[in-house]
Every structure is written in structure tokens, then in C-alpha cells.
Amino acid sequence: MQALTNRALPVDRKPMTFMEKIYLPAIMKGMSITFGHMFKKRPTINYPEKTRPFSPVFRGLHILNRDEEGRENCTACGLCAVSCPAEAITMEGAERKPGEENLYREEKYAAKYEINMLRCIFCGLCEEACPKDAIYLSETFAPSNYQRKGFIYSKDDLLIPNPITEPEAYAKAKGNRANKTNN
Amino acid sequence: MHFAIDWTLIIEKLVLIIVVVSASLVVAMYSTWAERKVAAIMQDRRGPNRAGPFGLLQPLADGGKLFFKEEIIPNFSTGFLFVLGPCLAMLTAMMTSAVIPWGDKVHFFNRDIQLQITDVNIGILYVFGVVSLGVYGIMIGGWASNNKYSLMGAMRAASQIISYELAMGIALIALLMITGTLSLRTMVQYQVDGIWNIVKQPLGFLIFLICVFAECNRTPFDLAEAENELIGGFHTEYSSMKLGLYLFSEYVNMFISSAVMVCLFFGGYDIPFVNDAHLLQHVGTNWMALIHVGMLFAKIVCFLFFFMWVRWTIPRFRYDQLMNLGWKVLIPLALFNMLVTGAIILLHQNHWHF
Numbered sequence: 001m002q003a004l005t006n007r008a009l010p011v012d013r014k015p016m017t018f019m020e021k022i023y024l025p026a027i028m029k030g031m032s033i034t035f036g037h038m039f040k041k042r043p044t045i046n047y048p049e050k051t052r053p054f055s056p057v058f059r060g061l062h063i064l065n066r067d068e069e070g071r072e073n074c075t076a077c078g079l080c081a082v083s084c085p086a087e088a089i090t091m092e093g094a095e096r097k098p099g100e101e102n103l104y105r106e107e108k109y110a111a112k113y114e115i116n117m118l119r120c121i122f123c124g125l126c127e128e129a130c131p132k133d134a135i136y137l138s139e140t141f142a143p144s145n146y147q148r149k150g151f152i153y154s155k156d157d158l159l160i161p162n163p164i165t166e167p168e169a170y171a172k173a174k175g176n177r178a179n180k181t182n183n
Numbered sequence: 184m185h186f187a188i189d190w191t192l193i194i195e196k197l198v199l200i201i202v203v204v205s206a207s208l209v210v211a212m213y214s215t216w217a218e219r220k221v222a223a224i225m226q227d228r229r230g231p232n233r234a235g236p237f238g239l240l241q242p243l244a245d246g247g248k249l250f251f252k253e254e255i256i257p258n259f260s261t262g263f264l265f266v267l268g269p270c271l272a273m274l275t276a277m278m279t280s281a282v283i284p285w286g287d288k289v290h291f292f293n294r295d296i297q298l299q300i301t302d303v304n305i306g307i308l309y310v311f312g313v314v315s316l317g318v319y320g321i322m323i324g325g326w327a328s329n330n331k332y333s334l335m336g337a338m339r340a341a342s343q344i345i346s347y348e349l350a351m352g353i354a355l356i357a358l359l360m361i362t363g364t365l366s367l368r369t370m371v372q373y374q375v376d377g378i379w380n381i382v383k384q385p386l387g388f389l390i391f392l393i394c395v396f397a398e399c400n401r402t403p404f405d406l407a408e409a410e411n412e413l414i415g416g417f418h419t420e421y422s423s424m425k426l427g428l429y430l431f432s433e434y435v436n437m438f439i440s441s442a443v444m445v446c447l448f449f450g451g452y453d454i455p456f457v458n459d460a461h462l463l464q465h466v467g468t469n470w471m472a473l474i475h476v477g478m479l480f481a482k483i484v485c486f487l488f489f490f491m492w493v494r495w496t497i498p499r500f501r502y503d504q505l506m507n508l509g510w511k512v513l514i515p516l517a518l519f520n521m522l523v524t525g526a527i528i529l530l531h532q533n534h535w536h537f
Contacts, residue, residue, distance in 0.1 A: 027497060034225045034496045044229050 073134035076110035080126035088119035211434035249427040264327035269428035272320030276435040286475040306367035328420040340407030346509035347397035353517035371451030441486035
């Protein structure tokens with residue numbers, strides 16, 4: 001039957017030449033190539049002493065943001081939980097008491113906020129859905145753990161340090177992330 | 184009639200045996216490390232470098248892992264033979280080390296101690312015989328596993344080993360015609376005083392080398408343990424330390440075969456381009472023995488590197504290609520080598536007249 005394209009090459013069934021039959025010249029050539037590879041530079045990186053640089057838009061661990069005065073941005077609206085395709089975020093809202101104006105921005109805040117890192121797929125939809133610029137994905141990735149419950153990160157693990165009380169830790173945690181230009 | 188037991192001789196031989204056996208085990212352990220490092224370097228990556236500096240404690244970690252694994256003895260296997268297989272393989276691998284001359288002699292406690300466990304007159308023949316016994320370890324392991332894949336692997340391994348023994352023997356005969364002696368120590372002594380045997384027998388060396396690759400079940404002849412062809416071959420059913428013994432006995436075999444090849448063809452403990460007698464007068468017996476042992480180990484390390492280099496370069500042979508090579512190519516070549524050597528010896532005795 002006719003071939004559809006003319007890309008097929010016929011198989012080379014010539015009998016082996018004498019030099020091919022004694023195997024040794026081909027073996028010597030192969031061995032010299034392998035020997036040469038011993039002196040080439042290796043592309044292996046010695047992790048964890050050196051790490052490969054991540055791009056600035058790398059989607060890693062979540063961070064709950066604060067504004068410049070140190071107040072938490074999150075209002076427990078639930079948009080991130082709804083938009084999460086893996087249902088990894090759960091939260092409980094609470095009302096802001098009169099003496100806590102410097103802690104939270106608006107009258108509602110998140111009393112309990114938990115993200116299950118084993119369910120999270122690091123897609124970044126929660127970051128896109130948040131209207132208050134309260135959650136974003138940073139450059140680290142989740143370290144390993146021996147038990148499942150070690151992977152459920154609560155609000156304390158996720159909150160960025162206060163810029164008023166701990167400015168260096170805040171600056172370090174902020175990294176070089178590009179600022180969102182809405183709100 | 185009373186027996187006077189020469190206790191010093193017994194103690195001396197015991198100490199020598201213990202030293203040689205430990206040295207073989209340690210060298211086999213570190214050749215697993217070297218194998219991984221050499222493989223990595225040839226494949227553009229680094230080898231193990233986390234366990235200790237340069238990964239030098241890696242073999243301890245591997246040994247520890249094997250010890251801690253669960254010992255599985257299959258229900259339908261023959262119990263005694265199942266355990267005996269790896270033991271036989273290790274036994275025959277170690278027994279060959281008894282006749283290798285590791286150095287000239289050492290002078291301790293007013294005695295001259297020869298650095299060789301025993302200097303039998305039939306040195307090479309003993310080595311040959313014991314290596315042939317190595318087939319038993321594999322066959323028994325394959326049969327006692329009660330597994331058709333193990334049996335196939337063991338069959339292939341056994342047929343491969345006995346096919347290549349013939350060519351090895353015939354290549355050795357040509358060498359023996361030249362040296363006239365079977366004892367390894369005498370052969371090394373001739374090479375120390377004269378030139379190395381490889382100059383006199385290049386084709387014989389090539390044939391012997393190929394056969395040693397086949398005897399050690401080493402690529403390109405490692406059909407018997409090819410993981411993706413035979414699901415593990417004759418060590419499918421083995422776990423923990425019995426598997427460790429099989430793998431180890433392969434490395435000990437490699438080490439001892441390199442030692443034998445070095446003694447036969449590359450001058451044993453001879454230092455190239457140096458007059459040994461002069462150096463002996465300068466340095467003294469004990470230091471000379473140390474230099475000799477160091478030289479022998481350096482040559483063995485080169486050979487081990489060569490084994491690993493070939494392993495990570497060449498794909499393995501198919502079974503029919505392997506048998507073809509063993510019977511139809513190597514045996515005629517070895518016979519041809521023997522005939523040519525015999526002809527040249529006769530001509531030499533006849534002062535180059537026909």
C-alpha cells in the first residue's frame with residue numbers, strides 16, 4: 001500500500017563491515033566520549049547551599065497582608081474561599097471591638113483563618129479574587145512535615161510581621177514583590 | 184613421636200587471612216561508592232556527596248539500610264538452599280584471594296613473612312577452579328527461589344559463565360607456554376626481573392579481559408541481572424543481607440579478578456621503570472613491601488575504574504549475540520593465539536630457522 005508521506009526512511013540492512021564486526025573501534029570511540037564527559041562542567045546545583053532563583057511572580061506560600069499602619073487588611077469576606085478550586089481556605093469572621101482600631105482596618109475581621117497546604121494547588125486565584133489586597137502568594141514553598149496536621153496553616157503562620165513593631169522582618173517578608181495598583 | 188606445632192606459622196597465616204579478607208571487603212564496599220561516583224561523573228552529574236565528605240560514608244549507609252530491611256524467605260522456596268546460594272557466591276569470591284601475591288616479603292620478629300597466604304605450585308589452576316565453582320552460587324540461588332524468572336536468569340548466567348571459561352583457559356595456556364610456571368609468585372617474579380607479560384601476549388590479554396567481564400557478570404555481559412529484562416534475574420526473591428551478599432560478592436569478584444589480571448599481565452607489584460633491587464637496598468624490606476602493596480593497589484584501582492568505565496558506556500549484549508561471541512569468535516581467536524605463540528616459541532628455540 002502507498003505510504004502517506006515520504007518521510008519514512010527504509011531500514012539500512014547492509015551487513016556489518018569488518019571494522020563494525022569486531023566491535024572494538026566503536027567501543028573505543030564510545031569510551032573516549034564518556035571519558036571526555038568527566039571533565040565537562042556539571043549543571044548540578046548544590047541545594048541547599050545554593051538555590052536557583054525564583055521569578056518575581058512565583059506562586060509559593062500565602063501571606064496575609066497589612067497596610068502601612070500595621071492594620072490587617074483581611075475582612076473575612078470569603079471571596080478567596082469561594083474562588084479556591086481545591087476548597088483549601090476556611091475562615092470565621094468577628095466584629096471589631098471599639099478598642100481595636102489599630103489592629104484591623106474595617107469593622108469585620110477574620111478571627112480564624114486556616115489554609116490547608118495539602119489541598120492548596122498554588123494556583124493564585126485567591127490572590128486574584130481578594131478585593132482588599134489582603135492575601136498574596138510569596139516566593140517560599142511549604143517545608144515538609146511528618147504529620148498532616150502540621151500542614152494546616154493558621155492565621156499566625158500566614159500573617160506578615162507588623163511594619164510598625166518589627167520593620168526589618170516586615171521588609172524581609174515583603175521581598176521584591178510588585179505592588180498591586182488597584183485600591 | 185611428638186608433634187611440634189609451629190604456632191608462629193599458624194598465627195602468621197591467620198593474621199594474613201584476616202587482613203586479606205577485611206581488605207577485600209573494604210575494597211568491595213568502597214567500589215560501590217566509586218561505581219556511583221564514576222557513573223555520575225560520566226553522566227554530567229555529581230555522585231553521592233552528602234554522607235560524609237565526598238559521600239565517603241555512603242557505603243556504611245547502604246550497608247545499614249540492607250541490614251534494617253525485612254528478611255523475606257518465600258514460602259515455597261527450599262529453605263536451606265535459599266540461604267546457601269549467596270553464601271556460596273561469597274565463599275568462592277573470597278577463596279580466590281588466597282594465592283595472590285600482595286607483595287614480596289615483610290621482616291617482623293626476626294622472621295621473613297611472605298605476603299601471600301599460600302604459594303601453591305598450581306596457583307592459576309586453583310584460581311580457575313574456584314571461579315568455576317562460582318556458578319554454583321548463582322544456580323542454587325536461582326533454583327531455590329521457585330520463580331520462573333529467577334530460573335531463567337540463573338540458566339543464562341550459568342551458560343554464560345561456562346562458555347567464557349573455555350576461552351579464558353585457552354588464552355591462559357598461551358601465557359603458560361611463555362612463562363613455564365603456574366605459580367603466581369614465580370610469574371610476578373619473572374615480570375619484576377624482565378618485561379611485563381602484556382608486551383609478550385597482547386591478544387591473549389584482550390581475550391582474557393573480555394572473559395573476565397563475562398565471569399563477573401559485568402556489562403556488557405550482565406544479562407543475568409538485567410533489571411528490565413528479567414525483573415531482577417536470579418536475585419528477584421532476595422532481600423536484605425542475602426541480596427547484599429550477592430551484590431557484594433560481585434564486587435569482590437571484580438576486585439580479585441583485577442588482582443589476578445594485574446599479576447598475570449601487568450607485573451603484579453612491580454614498579455614500572457624503576458630498578459627494584461636498587462630501591463630495595465636504599466629503603467629496606469618493610470618499606471619496600473609497603474611500596475609494593477601500594478603499587479599493586481594502584482594498578483587494581485585502575486582496572487576497577489576501567490570496569491566501571493566500560494559499564495557506563497556500552498549497552499548490554501543480547502543472549503544470542505553473547506553466545507555467538509563466546510563460542511564462535513573468542514574460542515577460535517584464543518586457539519589462533521595459542522598456535523601463533525607456540526610457533527614463535529619453537530622458532531625462538533630453533534634460532535629463527537625453519
